Amino acid sequence: EAMQAAPSLYTRLGGKEAITAVVDDFVGNVAADRRINGFFAHTDIPRLKRLLVEQICAGSGGPCTYTGRDMQTAHAGMGVTEANFNALVEDLVKSLDKFKVPAKEQQDLLALLGPMKPAIVSR
């Protein structure tokens, strides 16, 4: 019997469609979140959604290429705080819970995004 590779996080999340559904809902939460929605007042939201899907797809082992800017450049000069960062993660977890993404996959996704924090938080 052949050895079986462990399925990627991308596969465990349910692939591109499931990731797209979570990102749509997540960005909706962010847009409604008065703690942080001011940051996004001039943002092209469909583009942001597309780039988030690409980033999560590529980072989780899926067949995507991230075409956006690096995290430091994208968030430069915004003055994002740790509290802002935590609020955004809370909005993401709300969507992960809503779509019943299991705890292990939530952990693995947050472990993928957590290391980006120093590039994003600037004060």
Ligand code: HEM
């Ligand atoms: C792990 C956390 C985060 C990830 C993975 C992330 C990811 C991204 C990505 C992929 C983009 C698009 C890059 C591009 O425009 O080329 C972006 C843009 C943006 N992010 Fe984040 N981000 C995070 C946290 C935050 C936080 C905490 C804030 C503020 C509360 C924020 C505010 C923004 C804004 C306003 C833009 C749009 C910039 C523009 O319109 O030019 N992000 N982010």
